[in-house]
Amino acid sequence: MxxxxxxxxxxxxxxxxxxxxxxxxxxxxxxxxxxxxxxxLPNPVPGIAFNLEATKSLFGDAPGMIKEVSVTGEFRVWCAKQVKKMDSPICQVFIRPFSKPWILLADFRESKDVLMRRKEFDKSSFLSDGMECMGSFHGIYPTGDKFKWNRQLIQDLMTTSFLNNHVGPAVYSKGLDVMKLFEMKMNLAKGRPFSVKKDFEYASLDVMIEFAFGKNWVHTATGPQVELLSKLGASEVKFDALDQPVSFPIAPIMDFLESVYEAPEIVEKTINAIMPKLQTWWWSKQSWYKKIFDEKERIMKEQVAIAVNNYRSGHVKTGIEHMLMREGARAEKEGREPDFGSEVFRDEMFGDIVGGHHTTSGAMMWLAKYLTDWPQIQSKLRLVLYETLSTAKEENRLFTFEEIRRAKLPYLDAVIEEMLRINAVTVTREALCDTTILGCPIKKGTQIFFVSNGPGFLSPSIPTDDSKRSETSRAAKLNDKWDETHDLTLFDPERWLVRKNNGEGLLEDDVDFDGAAGPQLAFGLGPRACWGRRLAHMETKTLIAMLVWNFRLLETPPALSSHAGFEGIARVPQQCYLRLSKI
Ligand code: HEM
The missing domain is CATH 1.20.5 (Single alpha-helices involved in coiled-coils or other helix-helix interfaces)
Known part of the structure; x- marks a missing residue:
């Protein structure tokens, strides 16, 4: 004891x-x-401007940013405001608690240098973490072996021959579908405005589906909508005053199309989450999320199986079939069996479809809005189209795909470029090692945000000490013709044109389009710039030409004509109403 x-x-x-x-x-x-x-508490990097108040709270700049973004729907607007407030081409903000500050870079020359020439920067984990739900899609990988492996698989899909022979005709036929839908809506609305947001989204979704699956897939998103409206009697449409929009019923789309339609929204919400990985994990337990990705798996497996059969019998037409062909060739070279069952095919193609529809439909919506708001530009564009595609005009028919594809339309290119300039989202990169930007220390792992809607883009540049620029930046050729004194917030396509004569014409003989005339980050730059840019351009060019060729875009009431946007993987307008009359 x-x-x-x-x-x-x-x-x-x-x-x-x-x-x-x-x-x-x-x-x-x-x-x-x-x-x-x-x-x-947030720990500022010495020598880089910051908001002093933010360093006094554990949450840094996050509460102010969230408050503002919940009203505007746009992170980029908040970023541009910080740059202006701190009056510095480089500044830091504290958004994610207990982590390194994010760097905002608002200097096009240095941004271009970092994106195109500097090996110390790569795809950002800010984006990759938010895109975890996309599985083995190349857009989330750093620029290493996995990235190259996937890129090899899709290397045929942005070639001129694939775009012109497979994608172009699909773009044209989906364009015809949506024009038919517009005409039906116009007739039913009797001079009233109506929303075309879903119509552009569905048209673009249909293009991407045909890009991937070709005729192996028969369902469209626009088809059911056309069918629904064709059965709608004039008496079933509810009218109000002439300025009140007419609402049309929306036909349900197939579950798989719904999955593709909703996936970009999931990605956008996850990227913007304070803890994206945790959010993805939490959502992945929920039934609505599982439904989307189970459906994606089911259909992608079905489509890969059809494509394997086609490939084996010597038919290679669609996006997936080309990917299988590349894997077949690679396997043969390496002396192994091709791995057609790999999730890479399903995830890669799904990622490409998702990356392509939301972005391009947003671009077409902005164009429709700008051409409505600037009727002189709309008229000039129509005249340019009629004169350039004069045979079709004389024969009183719409141009063919081949005609629009071959047509040189510098003014239309400039209209598209100017819309992209105004609506570029914030591109990001991550520092792979300790380095510097504009003479400021940047630690390994720091996320860089290239502000493309502030100084140097939508307002004059902030003067920068050239001696602080990197060697490659100083050595690069400068473009000093861009006029920053002419209101940069205005939609003015002619900024992108170089005159060949003294007249005022806008045809091929009068002007050249110069895509390097001014600052542009809408598709990013460098090795990780937008992979689908050529397709996006073909689609916007074809569909907007069809719209202007067929219809007059009449003034819409101010309440329906806001230029507010939602920013995600693309900047899309919050509203897109048209009031059409047939030409
Ligand atoms: C107007 C339409 C479009 C816009 C504004 C747009 C914009 C962008 C931007 C800003 C990036 C990031 C670039 C960077 O970080 O430097 C990007 C990446 C990407 N885009 Fe697009 N895009 C559009 C259409 C498309 C289309 C049609 C496709 C598919 C056919 C596509 C596929 C991709 C892919 C796969 C990436 C990731 C590239 C990589 O990580 O290397 N995009 N896009």
Whole structure:
């Protein structure tokens, strides 16, 4: 049995806490907590401008940013504001707690240099973490072996021959579908405006599906809509005053199309989450999320199986079939069996479809809005189309795909470029090692945001000390013809044209389109720039030419004509209403 000595009893009494002990303990705990709090507070990188207030809160700039973005729907607007407030081409903001500040770079010359020439920067984990749900899609990989492996598989899909022979005719036929839908809506609306947001989205979705599956897939998103409206009697359409929009019923689309339609929204919400990986994990447990990705797996497996059969019988037409062909050739070279069951085919093609529809439909919506708001530009464009495609005009028919593809239309190119300039999203990169930008220290792992809607883009550049630029930036050829004194917020396509004569004409003989005339980050730049740019251009060019050729885009009421956007993987307008009359 244990016994307690008198000495032990006395020392036990000694250990009973006194007020003094408590005070010491409180002070120690408070000091430790205060030290921890100070340590967790945002820690600015020396020499880079920041918002002082943000360094006094654990949450840094996040509460202010979230408050503003919840109203505007746009992170880029908040970024541009910070740059202007700090009046510096490079500044830092504290968005994710307990991590490195994010760097905002608002200087086109240096942005171009980082994106195109500097090996110390690569795809950002800010984007990759938010795109985890896209599986083995190349857009989330750093520029290494996995990235190259996938890129090899899709190397045929942006070639001139694939675009002109497979994608172009699909673009043209989907364009005809959506023009038919517009005409039906126009007739039913009797001079009233109506939303075309879903129509552009569905048309673009149909293009991407045909790009991937060709005629192996028969369902479209626009088809059911056309069918629904064709059965709608004039008496079933509810009218109000002439300026009130007419709402049309929306036909349901197949589950797989719904999955493709919703996937970009999931990606966008995850990218913008404070903890994207946690969010993806949490969502992946939920039934609505599982439904989307289970459906994607089911259909992609079905489509790969059809494509494998076609490939084996010597028919290679669609996007997936070309990917299988590349894998077949690669396997043969490496002396192994092709791995057609790999998830890479399903994830890669799904990623490309997702990357292509939301972005391009957003671009077409902006164009429709701008051409409505600037009727002189609309008229000039129509005239240019009629004069350039004069045979079709004389024969009183729409141009063919071959005609529009071959037509040189510098003015239309400029219209598209100018729309892209105004609506570019914020491209990102990550530092792969400790380095510098504009002479400021940048630690490995830092996320860089290239602000493309602030100084140097939509307002004059902030003067920058050239000696602080990188060597490659200083060595690069400068373009000094861009006029920053002419209001940069205005939609003015002629900024992108170089005149060949003294007249005012806008045809091929009068002007050249110069895509390098001014700052442009709409498709990013460098090795990780947009892979689908050529397809996007073909689609916007064809569909917008069809729209302007067939219809007059009449003025819409101010309440339906806002230029507010939602920013995600693309910047899309919050509203897109048209009031059409047939030409
Ligand atoms: C107007 C339409 C489009 C816009 C504005 C747009 C914009 C962008 C931007 C800003 C990036 C990031 C570039 C960078 O980080 O430097 C990107 C990447 C990408 N885009 Fe597009 N895009 C469009 C259409 C398309 C289309 C039609 C496709 C598919 C056919 C596509 C596929 C991709 C892919 C796969 C990437 C990732 C490239 C990589 O990580 O290397 N995009 N796009």
């Amino acid at each position: 244990m016994s307690i000595s008198p000495h032990q009893v006395i020392s036990a009494f000694d250990e009973v806490p006194t007020v003094g002990h408590c005070l010491v303990a409180c002070i120690t705990i408070t000091s430790v907590l205060y030290g921890l709090y100070q340590w967790l």
